[in-house]
Amino acid sequence: MNNKEKLRNAGLRPTKQRMIVADILLNGFNRHFTAENLQDEINSSGNSMSIATVYNCLKKFKNCGLIKQVETSKDTAIFDTNTDYHHHFLNEETGELIDIENEEISLHKLPEIPQGYLNNGIEVIIKLKRHN
Amino acid sequence: MNNKEKLRNAGLRPTKQRMIVADILLNGFNRHFTAENLQDEINSSGNSMSIATVYNCLKKFKNCGLIKQVETSKDTAIFDTNTDYHHHFLNEETGELIDIENEEISLHKLPEIPQGYLNNGIEVIIKLKRHN
DNA sequence: TTTTTACTTTAAAACCGTTCTAAACTACTT
DNA sequence: AAGTAGTTTAGAACGGTTTTAAAGTAAAAA
Structure with a gap:
């Protein structure tokens, strides 16, 4: 299942920003990270995203079980x-x-x-x- | 052992403020609380204390084991x-x-x-x- | 398609718990 | 009593997170 499908299955619109985050997080390798870590990684991948969007996105992902909060x-x-x-x-x-x-x-x-x-x-x- | 002695034993000067906090916290009844909770209780006991002092005091109490942080x-x-x-x-x-x-x-x-x-x-x- | 609607993104401001600053004060030592 | 080291304080600063409200975008309806 690709990331677009994962988002759809989770009831989330696969927006450009959510796809960028999904590509970083949902690749099968587990990790711990903060919102800021993630934003840095987005930036260094040539993309960019408002910190509010990073938080919004993490909250959505969390609420539908794609990630957890420790x-x-x-x-x-x-x-x-x-x-x-x-x-x-x-x-x-x-x-x-x-x-x-x-x-x-x-x-x-x-x-x-x-x-x-x-x-x-x-x-x-x-x-x-x-x-x- | 009274609170003054408890503070002395812990290596802390028994200042007026620390005694007020000790009287509230070290009375044998265990409890959970935030810095703000404690400040409210200090206020409603007729005393008052700067929030910076509340934090300083809790940090000291914690470092010498009089209380814990959860x-x-x-x-x-x-x-x-x-x-x-x-x-x-x-x-x-x-x-x-x-x-x-x-x-x-x-x-x-x-x-x-x-x-x-x-x-x-x-x-x-x-x-x-x-x-x- | 085009239009409409609901959802999403964003920069900037606000928020809130906590720490810092630096000046005034106080406990202890000499 | 004088000196000094530690403490308190108001207010500013800080850092992570949320809110705001306006602009943008995806999906649904026409």
């Missing part, structure tokens, strides 16, 4: 008086957090830590959706 | 072309992310989901620190 990170810093090692439930609608004590969760199998690095803490976030 | 959320949105269910290593120094495939991790024991909610996805972030 870490449900809100733009506001959230602090916690609980300094014990623990985890969180996150109500994605409201941003509300609920503590999960360390004993309530257990990680059974862990991936190998990349060469030259140490495990410096694990954060588990269980995202919640209201039932019905 | 989710190592960078202020920049990071997108991911990998739309499969997966997790991440996070190099906290550089912000770099590395995928962890779903099979490489397994959660053995899970906490009970709060009444009225559904589990809407789990995100595991393993923070990395450079070795040596």
Whole structure:
């Protein structure tokens, strides 16, 4: 399936700008990137795109599942008086957090830590959706 | 141990402002809050504090472990072309992310989901620190 | 086709959380 | 009491993201 079809299937008009983005992102190689990264790459490919369009496009792609956004990170810093090692439930609608004590969760199998690095803490976030 | 001692032990001068914040935060009840939340609470307790001081204070408290900051959320949105269910290593120094495939991790024991909610996805972030 | 309609792109401004600046102030040391 | 190092502050600046409103484009209707 080519990118034009992918966009159509996703319910998006295959505009010039969306095709440029799709050609960069939907080529089968996975990657992490910011809006600015992507704009730079668009620029250095000889095209150009307003930063607003880059954001619009990423939002659309995200909403129809063509890409994801990593870490449900809100733009506001959230602090916690609980300094014990623990985890969180996150109500994605409201941003509300609920503590999960360390004993309530257990990680059974862990991936190998990349060469030259140490495990410096694990954060588990269980995202919640209201039932019905 | 009173709050003045807690601050001294942490290597912080017990200034008027830090005592106000300590009185609100270090009372034995755990909570999540933003800088703005805290400033509002300070205001409604009859005190007042510049937002810069609130931030300075939270940074100091955090650095000496009196509080934590939740989710190592960078202020920049990071997108991911990998739309499969997966997790991440996070190099906290550089912000770099590395995928962890779903099979490489397994959660053995899970906490009970709060009444009225559904589990809407789990995100595991393993923070990395450079070795040596 | 041509016209119409709905959607999309854009530059620029606005926004909002956070950090910086530099001057005034305060806690601690001598 | 005097000195100095650390702290607070208002306001400006910053950086990522969203909004605005006008111009442009894709698809549907005529």
